[in-house]
Amino acid sequence: MDNSNKRLVLERIREKLLSLFGRTPEDATRQQIYRAAALTLRDELMPLWRQSEQRDLAESRKLYYLSVEFLPGRIFHSNLLNTGLWDAYSGALKELGVPLEELFQQEREPGLGNGGLGRLAACFMDSLATLNLPAMGCSIRYEFGLFRQQIEDGAQVELPDVWLDEDFVWEIERPEDAIEVHFGGKVAEQWENGRLCINHTGYSTVLAIPYDIPVVGYQSQTTNTLRLWSARAPERLDMDQFNRGQYIKALEETELAEVISKILYPADSHIQGKELRLKQHYFFTAATVGYILREYKKTKNRLSDLPKYVCIQINDTHPGLAIPELMRLLLDEERLSWDDAWDIVSRTFHYTNHTIMSEALEQWPISLMQPLLPRIYSILQAINEHICSRLWSFYPGQWEKIGQMAILGFGQVRMANLCVAVSAHVNGVSGLHADILRQQLFHDYYLVEPWKFLGITNGVTHRRWLMLANPKLAEAITEAIGPKWIREPERLSELASFSADPAFLERIGAIKRSNKERFAAFLQETQGVTLPCDAVFDVQAKRLHEYKRQLMNVLHVIYLYDRLLAEPELSMQPQVFLFAAKAYPNYRVAKQIIRLIHKVADMIERTPRVCDVLKVAFVDNYSVESAQILIPAAEISEQISTAGREASGTGNMKFMLNGAITLGTLDGANVEIHDRVGDEGMFLFGLEAREAEALLSGKTYNAGALYESDPLLRRVLDYLINGRIVAEDPRMFQDLYHLLLFGDDHGLADNYLVLRDFSAYIGAHRRALQTYSRPSEWNAMAVKNIAQAGYFSSDRAIAEYNSLIWQL
Ligand code: 26Q
Helix, strand or coil: CCHHHHHHHHHHHHHHHHHHHCCCCCCCCHHHHHHHHHHHHHHHHHHHHHHHHHHHHHCCCEEEEECCCECCCCCHHHHHHHHCCHHHHHHHHHHCCCCHHHHHCCCCCCCECCCHHHHHHHHHHHHHHHCCCCEEEEEECCCECCCEEEEECCEEEEECCECCCCCCCCCEECHHHCEEEEECCEEEEEEECCEEEEEEECCEEEEEEEEEEEEECCCCCCEEEEEEEEEECCHHHHHHHHHCCCHHHHHHHHHHHHHHHCECCCCCCCCCCCHHHHHHHHHHHHHHHHHHHHHHHHHCCCHHHHHHHEEEEEECCCCCCHHHHHHHHHHHHCCCCHHHHHHHHHHHEEEECCCCCHHHCCEEEHHHHHHHCHHHHHHHHHHHHHHHHHHHHHCCCCHHHHHHHCCEECCEEEHHHHHHHHCCEEEECCHHHHHHHHHHHCHHHHHHCHHHEEECCCCECHHHHHHHCCHHHHHHHHHHHCHHHHCCHHHHHHHHHHHHCHHHHHHHHHHHHHHHHHHHHHHHHHHCCCCCCCCEEEEEECCCCHHHCHHHHHHHHHHHHHHHHHCCCCCCCCEEEEEECCCCCCCHHHHHHHHHHHHHHHHHHCCCCHHHHEEEEECCCCCHHHHHHHHHHCCEEEECCCCCCCCCCCHHHHHHHCCCEEEECCCCCHHHHHHHHCHHHCEECCCCHHHHHHHHHCCCCCHHHHHHHCHHHHHHHHCCCCCCCCCCCCCCCHHHHHHHHCCCCCCCCCCCCHHHHHHHHHHHHHHHHHHHCCHHHHHHHHHHHHHHHHHHEHHHHHHHHHHHHHCC
């Protein structure tokens, strides 16, 4: 970028500082400089954003990606990279004596998601814009994102995540696009001139106000929109009440309306049928569908053409109420016949499933849904009848089967059945996951309409997760193979030949080292924890859940600890075990595991000699931001879920892209990583999905017998109860011990096969360390992994969605 550009940017930032804050760079705060700089960049984006929107109106088909979560991470940084204005801005800010990095840190991260599903949605938005596909992401503008995690005496404490305390630079409020959403009331059906008319009265109204965030593609011609809906009480209604002297009541109702978009529910698999959550889901789907239809009617008049122009992807079942809502608008407002409305709806929606665990399948008690959404419920009844009668012709007489496939049953609305029955496509998020959907979870539906079911393996944007998060590695790659990989990630394969180039391998090793130091400095600064950078960095970063088996990871650390004590002569490669994970606040076992991680860390610290070779550290409050520092520093990527449980995983892809080697099971997308890098490119261990399923469903699995027969296992597990971890409270981890050996009230012992896979897991670690002791071999393995990681770009995933489903 030339100097004139830099000077122009500098001039604009000065002007902004003056007009917004009455300050000059000399006396402005960092936050003010950040806001001024970000706003000048936003100004820069506006024309293309506007142009993209105008073009969408005319263009053939547009995608609406509905998701109850989006986790975009910080935006200033990625917008600078994507627009190609990096050099101009960094030059301008250097003149002001402000390093760009410091400005980025002024931006609050919108933590509007729990984990994988929300981050996937954000990666998809990046790729859609980069591939010039017209799309809008739709969700809720939660005032509080996922809780901030603090650790007190080893235990997780949740604090509110305040991200809107200052205006968020990247959003634009659009009150002119507000939509009314109705809750409660009574529905009367009435025949008028041979038509059924619906009269909905006595409802309460909430206004949905959209806030738009531009989604900038990488040097593309498209800027898409992430539209977040915020709940507000309708003013007019308040005034009526004020006039009637019901001041307090009016304010109360305002609160009740606005609480809808207050907070993101922390949940990744445990579901509580909370009324407020149901309100959230209906609120944002009704707003979105209402908006889509209004927008459509501005330029088109044939509703039957809607599927030609509108494509709605449902990210898991949470936005599934969009289905009956579109039916409602077409029937009640547009007055279409049932058949015409059904025809449109069943060609418009597509559904992605992200979980097979039955406890994570969304269901709502009818007793909750019916009073809150009376008309939606009556439409669900009608859809249910329609579906069941169709199923009847495929499965004549099989009442029980049809009962299980129904949308309503046992007093519940089953959202997954609704989404499968109505959507034109249903997809799993990895090959293995799609097979499980076809063969198990949705098998009966699969037999009826096999063509509906697809597998589209997840992907991550290599621009954020490599180019932005790991600039040194990105630079080395570009020097080696040129810059085309940034648009065409499959070209990373050209790196393969460099795995035999000693100078390149050395460079890769040095980059990893410097990323480890960068992370160590971060942890020192934020938590006061010191990491030895000569040790191998072994990382498990993901939500805390039993199926992800962080517990097995800690037990392995205990095993190493015990060996070091038992064998005084043993020399061991120094190892740092890093954990980052938030636990669902009511998930007792998950919280105990967090505590165990901390207490094992303490035990190691106070044990001479062991503390010279082992270190356990917990990275508090895992977020997109900390992931971007942590993942590039990782050498071993722990992807150790019980086979068959992790639908895909996306962290596994981010680690691979950054040259970490996967130590994992054949689960989710690990299977496809293994397909690409082979046995020699990762450290595979443990049962496969079919074996795990057979073992657990046969009810023959006997964890206790393993414990009895394996002295090593016994030694390790006994740490949980023998007081060596926490002498003052030897029973602190008794529950975990019991869970592994006796199960909980309902279940089998060791439901996630920790004991069964334990010795194989130890073996995988042993193999990993052997390879690690030969640095050039290790680095070659890292390079081969990076070279195979292009497939796991969300560009590829989005291209597949587009060719198989959307056809935008
Ligand atoms: C369901 C019903 C009611 C309330 C909450 C929920 C709920 C909320 C969030 C259920 C699940 C989630 C989140 C699921 C999730 O993140 N799944 C992950 O999705 C990733 C992207 O596809 C996969 O890579 C992971 O394997 C999967 O666990």
